[in-house]
Amino acid sequence: SSEILTPEKGLVGRVIFGIKCMVLGLVWKIWDFLKKAWDLAIDDPKKVIHCLKVGIALTVVSLFYYMRPLYEGVGRNAMWAVMTVVVVFESTVGATIYKSLNRVTGTFLAGALALGIHWIASQSGEKFEPIIMGASIFLLASATTFSRFIPSVKARFDYGALIFILTFSLVSVSGYRVEKLLTMAYHRLSTIIIGTSFCIFISMLVCPVWAGEKLHLLAAQNLDKLANSLQACVALYFNDDNDDMAIDHKNLQGYKCVLNSKATEDSMANFARWEPAHGRFNFQHPWRQYLKIGASIRRCACCVEALNTCLSSENQAPEHLKKQLSNICLRVGSSCSSATKELAMTLKTMKKSAKTEFSIEELRSSVKDLQKELKSLPQSLVNQLHTAKAQQSAENEQKERVSTSTAVSLVEIIPLASFASLLIEVSVRIEGIAFAVDELAKLAD
């Protein structure tokens, strides 16, 4: 078959070669896709478990339709149970409960309203009936759609509003034809309730994934990432060879994940508030406080981002200057990162240890030392120059020299000084995180 590959074969050969390439390309693409999927599955087995749960739930609900007695009772409306399972089953318990409650409430309210309006319409004669129905659909659909734009409604009842419009128009439209509207409504509501409660049970009992726990872990993970990122950044800036493990590109870039986590946090916090008490969390655990913690973590990550650009900046302080501040900056960096890790641990275990207080104290004292060092830095530089120059120059030349040398070293010092002051700002923001974590502890009590 290697003959086919030679271009001498002409048009036919080329076409075959082209098709071969296409097929190989397709196979490779599919292989790549499967590999990605496999990596995803290995990376987070909970996702696979969720998929199996959906499969089981759907198969079991289908039995409702297969079994004759249930078929007789619920009739064609059994498909609403299947539909409910497909649409309502989400990967976290909170999201499933949110969708379930919204679906049931939306269906019930819309059904009751539609029945009422249908009755009024049927009383007002054949001419007015379609007009009343059409006008009510128009008004309610517009108003409900508008309410979905209001942030507070969107956060809690977005899906319910959608289901409200859906059910209202379906009942109104089918009400025009089908006579046994009440029995239909009863059947539909009962199948939906069966479907939703089934979903809630499966999602809560079989390997549950709690949105609240996810939010909780996300905050702790973000703190860890921030700590590693910070440590790697400071170590890299001062070329600290002792800390080879820390200078890892993946660690260094960790803050980027943190900066982009807002959307996930918001949705998790929205779902978490629907969840019952689980694990160490009570019902109505102060989930909103996690958003505040998240915001303060992102504020800190923003500063770490600025710190990171000092690494790649064109203006770098000369090595001999860096060395002067190297020790104290590395100390501040490591105390920042250990305080952040302590906070992550406090969050994870939900227990405030003496170690947290201690690490914050250590952070404060190291920052004070850095500020002191910064103050004495020009003095020591000038002194160095004094002793160096004194030996080689005359008394009256020295004055001139000192000011020139200080001038040069001040410009050279600026990148280092801004690195140091960014580091101090990072420490201030870490205290902000500590404050938010403290507040959470108070609220959760």
Next chain:
Amino acid sequence: SSEILTPEKGLVGRVIFGIKCMVLGLVWKIWDFLKKAWDLAIDDPKKVIHCLKVGIALTVVSLFYYMRPLYEGVGRNAMWAVMTVVVVFESTVGATIYKSLNRVTGTFLAGALALGIHWIASQSGEKFEPIIMGASIFLLASATTFSRFIPSVKARFDYGALIFILTFSLVSVSGYRVEKLLTMAYHRLSTIIIGTSFCIFISMLVCPVWAGEKLHLLAAQNLDKLANSLQACVALYFNDDNDDMAIDHKNLQGYKCVLNSKATEDSMANFARWEPAHGRFNFQHPWRQYLKIGASIRRCACCVEALNTCLSSENQAPEHLKKQLSNICLRVGSSCSSATKELAMTLKTMKKSAKTEFSIEELRSSVKDLQKELKSLPQSLVNQLHTAKAQQSAENEQKERVSTSTAVSLVEIIPLASFASLLIEVSVRIEGIAFAVDELAKLAD
């Protein structure tokens, strides 16, 4: 009625008072809610138009059911047209097209597959039929649910995958009972196609809201906000009274909006790629480039955030030092903000003007001047001190004094120096934005 308010009335009075308070509270809450909704409507009339469009579309589709000829043809499946309109009609054209195409494709694929499997199952005897059906539902539902976790599938086909599972299980389940499966499938697909094409037409023809245009405007708005925020921040730092208009709290906080815009941008870019050519945008306009622009804008906003904290920092440079750099920093600030505004204009009009180049050049030269000024700053400070001290102290004391005074002023200078170097970093990032905008212009050609 004021008598009721007195506490002497006892229990009954208190109960009435409590009820009154509750009712008043409720009325106030509803009033507040309505006021918020009204503000929202005034703020963005396009949202109101969208709601009216949904109302009209739903009312018109309901006519499909009212009219007898259509009822005879399409039968009970007409409700699928209503359902489609409710679920598919989104506020932007791109989102509507995305959902429509996903819905039609998902329904068609799942329907065809379900029919095939149903035929195989019916050939294999009564015993195996439910087993084959159950196994296929389980496998397909699990696999498709898993595929929704894969980022590339989630971005483009999330809704399609949901509809695939939904249709497959509905057809499988109903196939067990209903004989005329093919006609039903045909009717259902045709009603869905009617519903979706209706939605697409209405959303495209009646006051269309394009996701692409929204994304485009969002980027330009973010640039404007950033420019205002930057200008306000620099002006406030140097207490520049000439720029009273700029020092507006709302302007100052503008960068926060920018930092939080990632989620909106992502979804808009996802929807925009489904949109046909409109206005100045071709089909397959390089929408992904807007994400890059957005990322570079956020990088810059991050830096502006760091700049902002210099305003509230405890360590402030003394006023006389600030004055030394005030003019040049204000110049850099205003050239940064005018360059950003120029870039916003370039984005808005999609035309690169000579002014943009010019403003970037001006930015570069002002930054160079700032760097020069920073270099000469210590020199000029020392010179000032020289002349001041020389008059009052002896020749041999002076040496000592100079170094001490320089030491003090260096520590005092650090906040100012880091403000200046952050400002320089902002200018570097603005050039990053300019680069991304340039790339967009090249790609769009």
